[in-house]
Amino acid sequence: MQAAYHNAPSPPGDFVIVALFALRLAKRIIERLEPYPKRRTDLYWIDRFLAPYHADYALAMLHGNRKADYLATYPMIVTRMKRQDRYPIHFEHVCPVPDLLRPQGRERVDIALRQAPMSDREALALVDFADAAFEWGSTVPLPAYEAQRLTHLAGQRRIAHSLQERPVYSQDDERFDGRYY
Numbered sequence: 001m002q003a004a005y006h007n008a009p010s011p012p013g014d015f016v017i018v019a020l021f022a023l024r025l026a027k028r029i030i031e032r033l034e035p036y037p038k039r040r041t042d043l044y045w046i047d048r049f050l051a052p053y054h055a056d057y058a059l060a061m062l063h064g065n066r067k068a069d070y071l072a073t074y075p076m077i078v079t080r081m082k083r084q085d086r087y088p089i090h091f092e093h094v095c096p097v098p099d100l101l102r103p104q105g106r107e108r109v110d111i112a113l114r115q116a117p118m119s120d121r122e123a124l125a126l127v128d129f130a131d132a133a134f135e136w137g138s139t140v141p142l143p144a145y146e147a148q149r150l151t152h153l154a155g156q157r158r159i160a161h162s163l164q165e166r167p168v169y170s171q172d173d174e175r176f177d178g179r180y181y
Helices: 002-006 021-034 039-050 062-083 089-092 103-115 120-135 144-155
Strands: 015-019 058-062
Touching: 002 089, 015 021, 021 058, 021 062, 021 089, 021 144, 039 062, 058 062, 058 089, 089 120, 120 144
Parallel strands: none
Antiparallel strands: 015 058
């Protein structure tokens, strides 16, 4: 009787929202790292985990076994990734604005961004990177004068509520492909 109870699905309200963009960034970093034990397994797990989600989703709501698998596996992948000698170099390489990671470069970045502002896509990539970095235990300073726009863009991230959910765009959206899923 106990075994049946233990394998029962999680209650409907028991969920977590995870950052798919952080998994995508972790994959890019791991692919750049020198081979290490379990590297191929880590990449396989990330690919398998991300496969059901359309690329337009930044977040996913997880329940039950999928939630348990994520909570048991992803932290170990991040730990292994961060232990690699060249992790800091590859972490910097995937940053959309690498100079933000260097104290002496921040002023140059600030001046450059004021002269030629980032597109919304570039700004969201920077926010995604900063959020993933925070999830992995690092911080990335963001331009203070962009705070309102960056917060707004982060708030527009799409959440996949179920596996293989397709994004639905309005006809006004540039990503609308003429199909209603």
